[in-house]
Amino acid sequence: MEILLAIFLGGLFGAALYLAGASNPNKLLSMLRLEDLGLMKIIVFAIGFASVLLSVSIGFGIFDISHLSIKTTHLGVIVGGFIFGIGFGSVGTCPGTCVAATGTGGFRKGLAAVIGGLVGAFAFSMTYGFWEGTGLFDTMNLGKLTLFNLSDKFPSVFSIGYIGLLITGILFMTAAYFIPLRGRE
Amino acid sequence: MKSQNWMMKAFILGTVFFLAALIVKPVGVSTQFSVLSGIIHKTIDPDVITEDSEKETGYASSNAYYDRNDGKLAKSIEDPLHYDFVFVLAIPFGAFLAYLATGKRRNMLDGTVESCERQSAETQGCKIGVIPGEKKNVGKRYLPSFIGGFLLLYGARMADGCTSGHMMSGMMQGSVSGYLFAGAVFAVAIPTAIVIGIRRKAKGGMR
Numbered sequence: 001m002e003i004l005l006a007i008f009l010g011g012l013f014g015a016a017l018y019l020a021g022a023s024n025p026n027k028l029l030s031m032l033r034l035e036d037l038g039l040m041k042i043i044v045f046a047i048g049f050a051s052v053l054l055s056v057s058i059g060f061g062i063f064d065i066s067h068l069s070i071k072t073t074h075l076g077v078i079v080g081g082f083i084f085g086i087g088f089g090s091v092g093t094c095p096g097t098c099v100a101a102t103g104t105g106g107f108r109k110g111l112a113a114v115i116g117g118l119v120g121a122f123a124f125s126m127t128y129g130f131w132e133g134t135g136l137f138d139t140m141n142l143g144k145l146t147l148f149n150l151s152d153k154f155p156s157v158f159s160i161g162y163i164g165l166l167i168t169g170i171l172f173m174t175a176a177y178f179i180p181l182r183g184r185e
Numbered sequence: 186m187k188s189q190n191w192m193m194k195a196f197i198l199g200t201v202f203f204l205a206a207l208i209v210k211p212v213g214v215s216t217q218f219s220v221l222s223g224i225i226h227k228t229i230d231p232d233v234i235t236e237d238s239e240k241e242t243g244y245a246s247s248n249a250y251y252d253r254n255d256g257k258l259a260k261s262i263e264d265p266l267h268y269d270f271v272f273v274l275a276i277p278f279g280a281f282l283a284y285l286a287t288g289k290r291r292n293m294l295d296g297t298v299e300s301c302e303r304q305s306a307e308t309q310g311c312k313i314g315v316i317p318g319e320k321k322n323v324g325k326r327y328l329p330s331f332i333g334g335f336l337l338l339y340g341a342r343m344a345d346g347c348t349s350g351h352m353m354s355g356m357m358q359g360s361v362s363g364y365l366f367a368g369a370v371f372a373v374a375i376p377t378a379i380v381i382g383i384r385r386k387a388k389g390g391m392r
Contacts, residue, residue, distance in 0.1 A: 002209075002267065002268050003266070003267075003268070003271050005208060005209055005268065006209075006267075006268045006269075006270075006271035006272040006275060007271060007272075007275045007278075008275075009201070009204065009205045009208065009209065009212075009272060009275075010271065010272035010273060010274065010275025010276050010278075010279065011275045011276070011278050011279030011282070012201050012204070012279055013201050013205065013212055013272070013275075013276055013279060014275065014276035014277060014278065014279030014280035014281075014283070015279040015280060015282060015283035016194075016197050016198045016201045016279075016283075017198070017276070017280060018279075018280040018283040018284055019194055019197060019198075019283055019287065020194045020195070020197070020198050021194075023280055029378055029382070032371075032374050032375050032377075032378035032379075033375075033378045033379050033382045034375065034379070038191050041191050041195070042191050042194050042195040042198060043195075043198070043353070045191075045192065045195035045196075045199065046195040046196075046198035046199035046202065046353070047199070047202075047352075047353055047356050047357055048199070049195060049196060049199030049200070049203075050199040050200070050202040050203045050206075050353070050357040051356075051357050051358075051359070053199065053200070053203040054203055054206065054207075054357060054358065057203075057207060063206075063207060064207075067206055067207070067209070067210050067211070068206070068211070068358055069210055069211045069213070069350075069354070069358075070355070070358060070360045070362070071345050071346050071350065071351060071355060071360060071362045071363070072345065072362060073361050073362040073365060074362075076343045076344055076345065077344045077345065077346075077351070077362050077365050077366050077369070078344075078365055078366075078369045079340075079343060079344075079369075080339075080340040080341065080342070080343030080344025080345070080366075080369075081340065081344050081365070081366045081367075081368070081369025081370045081372075081373070082340070082369050082370075082372075082373050083336055083339055083340030083343065084336065084337055084340030084341055084344065084347070084366075084369075084370050084373075084374075085340070085369065085370040085371065085372065085373025085374040085377065086336050086340075086373055086374075086377055087332075087333040087334065087335070087336030087337035087340065088333075088337060088348075088370060088373075088374040088377075089373060089374035089375065089376070089377025089378040089381070090329065090332075090333050090336075090377055090378070090381055091329055091330050091332075091333030091334070092378070093330070093333065093334070093337070094337060094347055094348040094349075095214045095215040095218060095337055095338060095341055095347040095348065095349070096212075096214040096276065096347065096348060096349040097348070098330075098334060098337075099214065099273060099276045099277060100276050100277060100279075100280040101280070102277045102280075103276070103277030103278060103279070103280035103281030103282075103284060104280050104281065104284040105284065108326075108327065109326075109327060109330045110330075112327035112328075112330035112331045112334065113330040113331065113333055113334035113337070114334060115331060115334065116330065116331035116332060116333060116334025116335040116337075116338075117215075117218050117334035117335065117337055117338035118218055118221055118222045118225070118334075118338070119222070119331075119334075119335055120218075120334060120335035120336065120337065120338035120339040120342075121215070121218035121219045121221075121222045121338040121339070121341075121342055122219075122222035122223075122225075122226060123335070123339055124219070124250070124338070124339050124342035124343060125219055125222065125223065125226070125248060125250040125251065125342075126248070126250075128248075128249050128250035128253075128342075129248075129249040129250070131343065132249060136343075142361065144360075144362075145360075145361040145362070146358065146359050146360055146361065147359035147360075147361060147364075148359050150358070150359065157361065164359065165358075165359050168359060176195065181191070
């Protein structure tokens with residue numbers, strides 16, 4: 001059952017990435033160059049819409065709170081984000097979209113990025129001990145911090161529960177609506 | 186991309202992220218790169234992961250990364266055929282089906298970029314402003330993607346998540362780390378993409 005769900009949801013995710021155009025590096029790059037913001041609209045709106053669905057389902061009590069998965073905030077998130085940004089900005093793909101790209105017309109570059117990613121992940125596994133020693137993961141460590149208190153398990157900034165997430169979701173969707181399709185020339 | 190077309194795509198993408206969290210757990214991809222590279226590692230060096238009844242997962246590793254969180258990664262490497270790993274393996278198949286279903290139609294409607302992607306896969310020659318016949322060798326063509334992939338995953342593992350886990354799933358749940366990650370990524374990715382774009386244009390109009 002678990003495996004069937006994985007195949008179903010993973011397949012759905014891959015299809016959604018392709019349909020959104022996110023598996024195409026040229027589209028991601030023109031978004032990052034702020035030329036064609038269509039994909040930005042889609043992603044920001046999708047995050048907002050997912051937040052709304054999540055908060056509503058929590059409100060109705062049909063969402064199993066234990067499914068929430070909040071990651072720890074620490075300095076490594078920012079430094080890792082910078083390194084990630086260099087790769088993202090130069091080739092226009094991310095870990096999920098390059099995997100999706102291996103099933104589409106851009107499969108050669110997708111595969112090259114996947115292989116590079118495997119080597120990169122391995123390099124990190126080998127150097128994790130070093131980074132841990134530098135205290136990177138303990139600096140600015142705020143634990144699994146969330147904006148709103150959806151679960152007692154995680155510390156939160158505001159204690160207004162799922163209503164806060166609902167408002168955030170609506171704000172994201174509104175912002176996405178006003179992002180222009182065309183950016184700079 | 187015309188009128189409300191983008192919104193339909195966003196509804197689909199958002200629904201998938203929500204459904205995954207509702208039924209099983211939020212979407213995440215980059216951890217599985219560590220799992221697969223760990224499986225390859227273990228094939229070469231079988232001793233890297235050992236059984237350890239004292240750990241909650243039952244596995245330990247001489248590698249600090251595989252070993253952390255009670256050997257969570259060590260267990261995934263030893264026994265990968267579970268939800269997270271299969272989820273990522275299924276992504277290309279879903280993308281392929283969507284590509285088959287809509288690829289041709291989109292190609293006619295959607296103009297240059299999409300058709301360029303297809304053509305470049307087929308003939309390796311479609312690059313705006315590049316004269317056909319001026320084929321780059323394989324290394325030069327795919328080395329940037331390889332290096333890009335390396336940086337993406339090194340950074341994602343350091344941050345403990347990628348665009349899927351941190352940005353999409355994380356921000357959907359109101360996770361502070363997701364916002365921080367997104368801010369850091371775009372602060373670097375946007376200038377990087379713009380600078381590289383300007384340099385390429387200067388070199389001869391290649392996108």
